[in-house]
Every structure is written in C-alpha cells, then in structure tokens.
Amino acid sequence: MSFQNKSIQCSDCGANFTFTVEEQEFFASKGFTNEPKRCPPCRQTRKSERNTNSGYGASRQMFPVTCSECGKTTEVPFQPRGDKPVYCSDCYRKVRPSR
DSSP: OOOOEEEETTTOOEEEEEEHHHHHHHHHTTTTTTSSSOHHHHHHHHHHHHHHHOOOOOOOOOOEEEEEETTEEEEESSSSSSSOOOHHHHHHHHHSSOO
C-alpha cells in the first residue's frame, strides 16, 4: 500500500495539518481505518480533557515532537529544549543505555 502526505482540516480549530506518510503507516499498523479529525494540538487537548474527566487526576501536559531517529510524530511529557535528541518510545528503547 502506497501512502502520500495528506492535508486535513481540523474539526475543532479549523487549521490545516498534514497527515504524514509515517502517521498513516502507524494508523494502518494499528488497524485504524479512519483518518484523524483533529490536528495534533487539538488531539492532545481532547486527550488531556478525557484523562482529567475520567478520574485519573491531574493529567500531564504532553508536547508534540518529531522523533530524532525515525521522524515519527509523537508526544513527550516534557518540554524539549532543542539541545538533545528526542525519541519516540520505540526508538528510545533501542538507544537508551542498558541498565
């Protein structure tokens, strides 16, 4: 299956965002058949609201980033400073120091 970047308009804020080839491959690998309706910041806001309303208590603020290793869009629970690489969970498992 061949994917191409797609421009989609967010159903919440109306901004256009790119549904990347990598994200489409990830969605397909998880068996998702629908495209996202919301841009990454609105998805994060909605996710945070769900966590707060579902009894999980104070939710962590997440920050959208691009993995330094594979280029996949992901979120991390800290504000990247820009002076160090940031990884998705899969790449982090590959590059983290052994304990």
